[in-house]
Amino acid sequence: MDERKKDIDKLREFYKNKNSENSLQDSDDINKSKDINVQESESNYIDMKYIINKIKSIFIKYNTYSKYLISTLAFAIFVYLIVMFLDSYIINDMVHNRNTIIVPNVIGKSLGTGQVTLNDKNLKYEIIKRQFDLKLPKGTIVRQIPSPGRQIKENRIVYLTVSEGIEEIKTPDLINLTVRQARVELINSGLNVGKITEIYSDVTEAGLVVSQSPSKNISLNYNDPVNITVSMGSKNQLLLPEFKFMTLEDVEERLEELGLKVGSIIHIEDETYQNGTVLGQFPLSGEVVLKNSYIDLEVVKN
Numbered sequence: 001m002d003e004r005k006k007d008i009d010k011l012r013e014f015y016k017n018k019n020s021e022n023s024l025q026d027s028d029d030i031n032k033s034k035d036i037n038v039q040e041s042e043s044n045y046i047d048m049k050y051i052i053n054k055i056k057s058i059f060i061k062y063n064t065y066s067k068y069l070i071s072t073l074a075f076a077i078f079v080y081l082i083v084m085f086l087d088s089y090i091i092n093d094m095v096h097n098r099n100t101i102i103v104p105n106v107i108g109k110s111l112g113t114g115q116v117t118l119n120d121k122n123l124k125y126e127i128i129k130r131q132f133d134l135k136l137p138k139g140t141i142v143r144q145i146p147s148p149g150r151q152i153k154e155n156r157i158v159y160l161t162v163s164e165g166i167e168e169i170k171t172p173d174l175i176n177l178t179v180r181q182a183r184v185e186l187i188n189s190g191l192n193v194g195k196i197t198e199i200y201s202d203v204t205e206a207g208l209v210v211s212q213s214p215s216k217n218i219s220l221n222y223n224d225p226v227n228i229t230v231s232m233g234s235k236n237q238l239l240l241p242e243f244k245f246m247t248l249e250d251v252e253e254r255l256e257e258l259g260l261k262v263g264s265i266i267h268i269e270d271e272t273y274q275n276g277t278v279l280g281q282f283p284l285s286g287e288v289v290l291k292n293s294y295i296d297l298e299v300v301k302n
Contacts, residue, residue, distance in 0.1 A: 103158065105148035106141050111162055114141045122154040129161040134222060138165030166221040173216040174209045174228055182209050182228055194225030198232050206233030206288070233288065240295070242285035248276045248299050255295060263294030267301035275301055 101121050106114035111127075118125050133142055143161035146152055169190050174182040183193050194213075204210045211229045214220065238258060243251045252262055268279065280298030283289055 099154045100151050101154050101156075103144075103146050103148055103150045103152060106144055106158075106160070107148070108136065109141055111139050111141060111160075114160065118158055123152075124155065124157045126157050126159050127162055128159045130164050131161060132165065132167040132222070133163040134166055136163040136165075138163055168219045169222060169224075171212070171214050171216050171218045171220055171226055174212045174226070175216075176204070177209050178207055179209070179228070179230055182212075186226055190222045191220060192223055192225045194227040197227070197229045199229055200233065200235045201231040202234040202236070204231035206231055206237070234290070236291045237288050238291065240281075240283055240285055240287050240289050243278050243281050243295075243297070244285075245273075246278050248278055248297065251278050251297060259291040260289070261292065261294050263296040266296070266298045268298055269302055270300045271302060273300045 099122070101123065103123070104117050104121055106117050109117070115125060129143075131142065133140075136142055140163045141160050142163050145159040167190070171191065172185045172189050174185060177185065179196065186193055199210065201210055208231050209228050210231045213227045220226075241254070241258075243254070246254070248265070255262055263282075266280075270277075270279065273279065277300045278297050279300060282296040283293075289295075
């Protein structure tokens with residue numbers, strides 16, 4: 001019984017010591033937690049102090065900007081009032097009391113007539129441009145600024161554009177040009193191709209301009225036509241055809257039909273072709289020759 005009591009006492013002592021250790025541990029944890037809370041409080045205090053200082057700085061800057069904005073606005077209002085005062089009492093006496101005039105229409109009138117019309121309305125004029133015009137004769141007013149019907153003050157300037165009439169153009173030299181070349185030359189000069197006539201010519205090659213009307217260096221108006229005469233070549237001229245690979249007999253017959261004659265016959269050896277085959281000619285095909293001309297031939301003879 002005594003031993004059992006002893007065991008119970010030991011067990012109680014053990015739990016007592018254990019509870020004492022736990023109490024000490026809890027106390028240390030509480031102290032540490034208090035330290036941490038103190039540090040966090042100090043940190044939060046520092047952060048709040050920084051934020052408050054930042055807010056104060058922003059308010060100071062804002063107040064400075066506001067003062068500058070108010071000063072600028074007040075100055076602008078002051079300037080506006082000064083301008084309104086000048087416009088109402090001073091400029092009004094200088095400008096607004098001048099008579100208002102409806103701009104007359106001087107387009108299509110001669111410069112002298114337009115000048116009189118503008119002077120009668122107490123307006124001035126200034127010529128700012130002179131230009132060629134296909135419809136209005138020289139010295140006629142083509143354009144005006146301000147336009148007719150506008151309201152302006154007296155003694156203002158009306159700016160005028162005056163016609164120089166139809167532009168005169170010197171005809172270019174078209175002789176010995178092809179029809180295409182002559183057409184391009186005329187268009188570049190501001191003229192047009194008129195009537196095209198074809199004639200035979202023993203002097204000028206076929207397809208070239210023989211004559212023109214008007215002749216070169218004659219003054220014409222813009223878009224005026226120029227007539228040209230084009231050579232068809234000589235009546236005795238013809239374009240030589242191709243005789244290659246034809247037989248000599250066929251060539252002789254064809255030359256007779258064209259009014260030509262067989263000239264020299266040069267024999268050549270060529271086993272590829274039969275005897276009597278024409279392999280060459282002079283003049284060459286495509287050349288212009290006169291009738292009764294002699295045509296030399298190269299003929300196979302093996």
